[in-house]
Amino acid sequence: MANKKNFIIDTNVILHDYSFIENFEENDIYIPFVVLEELDKFKKGNEQINFNARAFVRELDLITDDNLFKQGADLGVGRGKLYIVNSVKTHDKIIEAFPERTPDNRILSTVLDVTEKHPKMKTILVTKDINLRMKARSLGIPVEDYINDKVIDIDVFGRGEQVIEGLNPELIDKIYAQPTGVDVDEFTFDNPLVPNDSFVLKSERNSVLARYNPFTQKIIRVDKEPSFGISPRNAEQTFALGVLNDPDIKLVGITGKAGTGKTLLA
CATH class of the missing domain: 3.40.50.1010 (5'-nuclease)
Structure with missing residues (x-):
């Protein structure tokens, strides 16, 4: 050959x-x-x-x-x-x-x-x-070099969060009112959802941090809560702590710029 x-x-x-x-x-x-x-x-x-x-x-x-x-x-x-x-x-x-x-x-x-x-x-x-x-x-x-464990194409990772505007404010109110989440069928998304897609959902009068739960097929609220003495400073860190603390999620991959808290969360 x-x-x-x-x-x-x-x-x-x-x-x-x-x-x-x-x-x-x-x-x-x-x-x-x-x-x-x-x-x-x-x-x-x-x-x-x-x-x-x-x-x-x-x-x-x-x-x-x-x-x-x-x-x-x-x-x-x-x-x-x-x-x-x-x-x-x-x-x-x-x-x-x-x-x-x-x-x-x-x-x-x-x-x-x-x-x-x-x-x-x-x-x-x-x-x-x-x-x-x-x-x-x-x-x-x-x-x-032997690089079998390195990710050459980071595009294999989806975006961690998306900002979606123009929602019905009553739908966002419903997310706040229902701790278990709102059925995904009540939303219209431009792209197919993947497990644990995270969103900043906005309307003219309110907004909410939310995540798609693939196990329940619902959009759930993500609260900005401290964990083990660590308090998230932005939406991205809030989403990261949310999935890290979810016992149903067995593996989490976090990407981002230097200084965004990846090592601390790991």
Whole structure:
């Protein structure tokens, strides 16, 4: 396959996501021996990275193919191969730039080894270590961050609140009068509602903060109330506290500009 690539994996990728193998499609994956040595240091403990280290070692143990060290172990249909490799020598290019024989420099040597063995394939180092990425770039080695947990397109998140004007004031009075909310059928919205859509509803004489409750199919009032000593200062923070304190909502994602209180609420 013309576009098939080789990916060299750093230790921190495994500690971050022990199932990373599933994310490289038909490309080949190389794990340097030094990475396995570093994983040994993280197997004991109760933190997430310790769990990931143990989980990956167990997964690796299931791949009993002897080709893992020579021809690569086949990872299945639609996937590439997995190799465990060791850099026999430290490349002169590495020694000249970084004389110390550190784990990072051994990984860089492995990248150069694989590159020399497969000159027609692009070989890329994958690491979450910023310093290692800088060292690789200084040597002209292709390198990438592992970003499976980052949201690239924030448009996947809907707007947290909308301002809707021109409502019948009696309808807003009804929201105040009925704590359980008003049936959504009594409202006319321009766009289809999604669960927990939040609104600032306004009429000529009154307004209310409200949210769509998908469980009851009602528009409910959102009160500006303190929680655990935290008092909301605006509509957005009021909506955020409202959903955070709702036991029926199991997962809440909050986006916004710096300084808007996201970390405090988290």
